[in-house]
Amino acid sequence: MREQLVLIGNGMAGMRCLEHLVKLAPHKYEITVYGKEPHPNYNRIMLSSVLAGEAELKDIVIQDRNWYDSNEIRLHTSTEVVAVHPLEKQLELQDGSRKDFDKLIMATGSDPFILPLPGVELEGVLTFRDISDCEAMVAAAKQYKKATVIGGGLLGLEAARGLLQLGMEVQVVHLHHYLMERQLDEPAAKLLQKELEEQGMDFLLQKQTKRMIGTDRVEGLEFVDGSRISTDLVVMAVGIRPNTGLAISAGIEVNRGIVVNDWLQTSQPHMYALGECAEHRGATYGLVAPLYEQGEVLAKRLAGVDTKPYEGSVVSTKLKVSGIHVFSAGRFADQPDSKSLRIQDDMAGIYKKVVFENGKVVGAVLYGDTSDSTRLFSLIRKREEVAGREREILFGESVNSGNAGDMQDQVAMMELDEIVCGCNGVSKGRILQAVQEEGCKSVGDIKSCTKASASCGGCQPLVEQLMAMALGQDQMETVPEGICGCTVHTREEIVDAIRAMELMSTREVMHVMGWKEPEGCSKCRPALNYYLGMIWPGIYQDEGESRFVNERNHANIQKDGTYSVVPRIYGGVTSPSELKRIAEIAEKYAVPMVKITGGQRIDLLGVQKENLPAMWSDLDMPSGYAYGKALRTVKTCVGSTFCRFGTQDAIQMGIELEKKYERLYTPAKVKMAVSGCPRNCAEATIKDFGIVAIDGGWEIYVAGNGGVKVRVSELLTKVKSGEEVMEWCGAFLQYYREQARYGERTAHWIERVGLDAIREVLSDQATRTVLVERIEHTLSHTVDPWKEMIESKEKAQTFMPQVHSVAKTEEGIR
Ligand SMILES: Cc1cc2nc3c(=O)[nH]c(=O)nc-3n(C[C@H](O)[C@H](O)[C@H](O)COP(=O)(O)OP(=O)(O)OC[C@H]3O[C@@H](n4cnc5c(N)ncnc54)[C@H](O)[C@@H]3O)c2cc1C
Ligand SMILES: NC(=O)c1ccc[n+]([C@@H]2O[C@H](COP(=O)([O-])OP(=O)(O)OC[C@H]3O[C@@H](n4cnc5c(N)ncnc54)[C@H](O)[C@@H]3O)[C@@H](O)[C@H]2O)c1
Ligand code: SF4
Numbered sequence: 001m002r003e004q005l006v007l008i009g010n011g012m013a014g015m016r017c018l019e020h021l022v023k024l025a026p027h028k029y030e031i032t033v034y035g036k037e038p039h040p041n042y043n044r045i046m047l048s049s050v051l052a053g054e055a056e057l058k059d060i061v062i063q064d065r066n067w068y069d070s071n072e073i074r075l076h077t078s079t080e081v082v083a084v085h086p087l088e089k090q091l092e093l094q095d096g097s098r099k100d101f102d103k104l105i106m107a108t109g110s111d112p113f114i115l116p117l118p119g120v121e122l123e124g125v126l127t128f129r130d131i132s133d134c135e136a137m138v139a140a141a142k143q144y145k146k147a148t149v150i151g152g153g154l155l156g157l158e159a160a161r162g163l164l165q166l167g168m169e170v171q172v173v174h175l176h177h178y179l180m181e182r183q184l185d186e187p188a189a190k191l192l193q194k195e196l197e198e199q200g201m202d203f204l205l206q207k208q209t210k211r212m213i214g215t216d217r218v219e220g221l222e223f224v225d226g227s228r229i230s231t232d233l234v235v236m237a238v239g240i241r242p243n244t245g246l247a248i249s250a251g252i253e254v255n256r257g258i259v260v261n262d263w264l265q266t267s268q269p270h271m272y273a274l275g276e277c278a279e280h281r282g283a284t285y286g287l288v289a290p291l292y293e294q295g296e297v298l299a300k301r302l303a304g305v306d307t308k309p310y311e312g313s314v315v316s317t318k319l320k321v322s323g324i325h326v327f328s329a330g331r332f333a334d335q336p337d338s339k340s341l342r343i344q345d346d347m348a349g350i351y352k353k354v355v356f357e358n359g360k361v362v363g364a365v366l367y368g369d370t371s372d373s374t375r376l377f378s379l380i381r382k383r384e385e386v387a388g389r390e391r392e393i394l395f396g397e398s399v400n401s402g403n404a405g406d407m408q409d410q411v412a413m414m415e416l417d418e419i420v421c422g423c424n425g426v427s428k429g430r431i432l433q434a435v436q437e438e439g440c441k442s443v444g445d446i447k448s449c450t451k452a453s454a455s456c457g458g459c460q461p462l463v464e465q466l467m468a469m470a471l472g473q474d475q476m477e478t479v480p481e482g483i484c485g486c487t488v489h490t491r492e493e494i495v496d497a498i499r500a501m502e503l504m505s506t507r508e509v510m511h512v513m514g515w516k517e518p519e520g521c522s523k524c525r526p527a528l529n530y531y532l533g534m535i536w537p538g539i540y541q542d543e544g545e546s547r548f549v550n551e552r553n554h555a556n557i558q559k560d561g562t563y564s565v566v567p568r569i570y571g572g573v574t575s576p577s578e579l580k581r582i583a584e585i586a587e588k589y590a591v592p593m594v595k596i597t598g599g600q601r602i603d604l605l606g607v608q609k610e611n612l613p614a615m616w617s618d619l620d621m622p623s624g625y626a627y628g629k630a631l632r633t634v635k636t637c638v639g640s641t642f643c644r645f646g647t648q649d650a651i652q653m654g655i656e657l658e659k660k661y662e663r664l665y666t667p668a669k670v671k672m673a674v675s676g677c678p679r680n681c682a683e684a685t686i687k688d689f690g691i692v693a694i695d696g697g698w699e700i701y702v703a704g705n706g707g708v709k710v711r712v713s714e715l716l717t718k719v720k721s722g723e724e725v726m727e728w729c730g731a732f733l734q735y736y737r738e739q740a741r742y743g744e745r746t747a748h749w750i751e752r753v754g755l756d757a758i759r760e761v762l763s764d765q766a767t768r769t770v771l772v773e774r775i776e777h778t779l780s781h782t783v784d785p786w787k788e789m790i791e792s793k794e795k796a797q798t799f800m801p802q803v804h805s806v807a808k809t810e811e812g813i814r
């Protein structure tokens with residue numbers, strides 16, 4: 001007779017353990033599973049995708065009912081275990097019946113914490129933990145408009161993102177003065193908040209809720225400071241509590257969670273606990289990676305296979321919100337014994353912090369660029385000695401080199417049992433096995449075979465590198481991916497369809513091409529708006545609501561909600577009268593800071609939104625587009641006009657370029673510079689388009705940028721005259737506009753397609769001529785946006801505070 005093994009809790013931790021166990025010892029136990037939910041085990045972390053409309057229950061089921069049957073596991077869904085009797089080795093169900101067991105695993109997970117406030121019982125107050133919560137939110141979004149999420153942690157922000165995608169207006173109420181304080185430090189959290197605001201979320205920070213307002217259904221919230229907001233829906237995401245009720249009533253040792261030893265044994269040796277309900281060496285976890293590790297150890301233990309004990313987990317987190325790259329791991333907060341190194345690039349929205357203690361990396365926070373996350377996480381886990389290499393660790397060996405080679409080294413150095421995909425607990429060894437033994441040749445194959453990269457997608461670059469390592473790059477099948485979760489179509493397919501079918505609006509593209517989300521998202525809508533504008537200059541009606549807030553308001557929003565105003569100063573050359581006017585305007589509007597920018601212009605910082613049109617009118621200068629995916633600055637040195645080394649007139653050339661291409665929208669921002677001799681004082685070789693004067697002509701460099709990953713530009717060609725510079729510049733810019741993906745800087749575009757290919761196209765005179773014709777046509781339809789705003793009363797009105805809520809209901813992207 002086989003031993004009776006019973007699992008309470010049909011969730012991710014318990015089932016991970018059983019999945020291993022039936023492989024290791026297929027017939028050792030007679031296994032029964034009890035689960036309160038009506039479904040077989042599904043991937044709870046994918047609920048965020050279900051809420052966002054990117055997946056359905058069937059897509060996220062991990063083991064379907066056939067799997068249970070074929071492994072001879074009896075599954076009882078919608079069945080709650082209400083008591084456990086350790087001495088009798090029995091458990092009790094709701095109907096009073098009792099079931100025997102020899103060994104018991106408790107994997108009951110957590111319950112969402114519900115703030116004990118008056119009104120929480122009202123209709124419309126929800127949590128976000130299971131499929132039924134998703135269904136309730138989706139149903140509410142069809143009927144109601146305003147949602148409030150209490151809690152600005154991982155769960156709250158993912159819930160807020162999903163609700164936005166469902167078309168609701170979303171406010172996040174957070175207790176702390178910055179978001180995700182359990183995972184991030186303040187600078188990273190502020191960058192995150194800015195990005196989420198651009199996506200359309202509103203935040204109320206340092207707000208403590210006092211009660212829910214409403215009679216039957218929730219209608220609003222009142223805060224401890226006496227203020228109130230109205231709402232139609234409240235989602236509470238203020239943390240979780242391990243589900244320990246059964247264990248407590250069974251007399252098993254419980255602290256915060258059910259106390260277990262290194263073999264996941266409770267104080268009753270024939271009873272085990274794992275997952276969120278368990279407490280090991282004083283720690284409880286709320287992420288899947290630790291419970292996968294626990295599941296593996298317990299499965300081996302139960303199978304009688306030799307195993308290392310479970311000694312605790314170092315955890316890392318990523319937020320699953322499209323367009324946001326944030327990573328946090330280990331002890332990221334500064335401590336008396338720790339030292340940290342940081343880089344912050346507000347322009348690029350990048351922040352990196354690495355914390356060191358006793359010569360080891362103990363924690364990290366990355367925002368904006370998380371390409372170093374695997375390397376840093378591996379250093380934290382391995383507690384490798386890095387003394388003396390701290391700066392190298394922060395900057396990464398990849399600086400200046402593009403990071404493909406660096407990542408190859410990373411994957412080569414990883415241990416076989418190291419986890420590549422945290423969401424699905426897939427190790428390097430498992431992926432290599434899928435490639436070498438199961439014939440996987442594309443990331444799609446790996447997804448269906450192992451589930452790696454099938455959830456948040458954050459591990460996909462690593463998976464690709466592993467495959468390239470195992471197969472060789474040329475053997476890898478690259479299956480193109482859609483531009484965002486709303487569509488399976490690539491940029492190329494979309495651009496071709498717009499041209500072939502003469503599609504004229506974002507909605508038309510989404511409708512004709514079968515978007516999963518009829519409204520699109522903050523990733524695809526600005527991209528479609530750009531492609532349509534690029535293809536149909538002068539015909540396409542630009543959709544302001546598909547632009548990010550900065551481009552809609554033609555000014556950069558700052559962290560305090562004010563804006564910055566940067567007028568065009570061609571080639572960095574101004575005049576006393578212009579300077580006087582700027583100074584007077586700065587005084588008139590009490591501008592708190594006037595700053596000279598790195599791009600040789602003047603930034604008026606701290607301007608109230610309602611003052612923008614009047615200031616633009618008073619300035620009477622064109623917009624400097626400091627906020628847009630467009631030509632920003634053309635930096636110049638003094639050149640031959642004043643400098644004794646100058647061989648050409650750099651100032652004149654810079655002004656000519658800036659006057660020509662101002663107002664040109666491009667896939668990403670474009671910066672230019674002109675230096676009057678090879679001493680290159682204008683730093684032209686770290687610009688998207690840089691020109692350096694040489695004897696008898698100019699060298700044209702492309703695809704450079706500053707920022708965290710500085711990239712030195714590459715020589716495109718040498719020309720003799722200023723006319724040729726203008727021609728090459730027009731042809732290069734137009735080719736970039738037509739070929740690059742939205743959001744792709746010239747540096748990334750060139751790394752993707754190769755400079756030689758671009759040079760080959762542009763070297764053809766006839767091609768250059770038609771590209772220049774097309775850019776001239778586009779330029780003939782551009783207007784100065786500030787002028788446009790001032791001249792239209794209706795547009796100027798949108799800057800006034802009283803119409804703020806109207807602007808929001810346009811469902812624009814902020
Ligand atoms: C929306 C969302 C997104 C998330 N995203 C991430 C992420 O990106 N990365 C990450 O690492 N983690 C994420 N998490 C956390 C992760 O899902 C959990 O850590 C994990 O699911 C915990 O697994 P578990 O098996 O311990 O608990 P659960 O998955 O909660 O399973 C416990 C099961 O036990 C059942 N149960 C409880 N009591 C009883 C009883 N008495 N009788 C019968 N059945 C019972 C419950 O109904 C439940 O089905 C996310 C969580 C949520 C809610
Ligand atoms: N991407 C991911 O890894 C992911 C996604 C979703 C959920 N999860 C996991 O699910 C679990 C639950 O997530 P969570 O975000 O609820 O937990 P959490 O504890 O990480 O965050 C809760 C947040 O709510 C805030 N808060 C607490 N009381 C509040 C109040 N009265 N008013 C306003 N804010 C208040 C806290 O300051 C905290 O930042 C966690 O274990 C989390 O790790 C992970
Ligand atoms: S780049 Fe040459 S010309 Fe320009 S300022 Fe420097 S030294 Fe003078």
Ligand code: FES
Binds near residue numbers: 424454
């Ligand atoms: S880490 Fe999220 S899918 Fe792999």
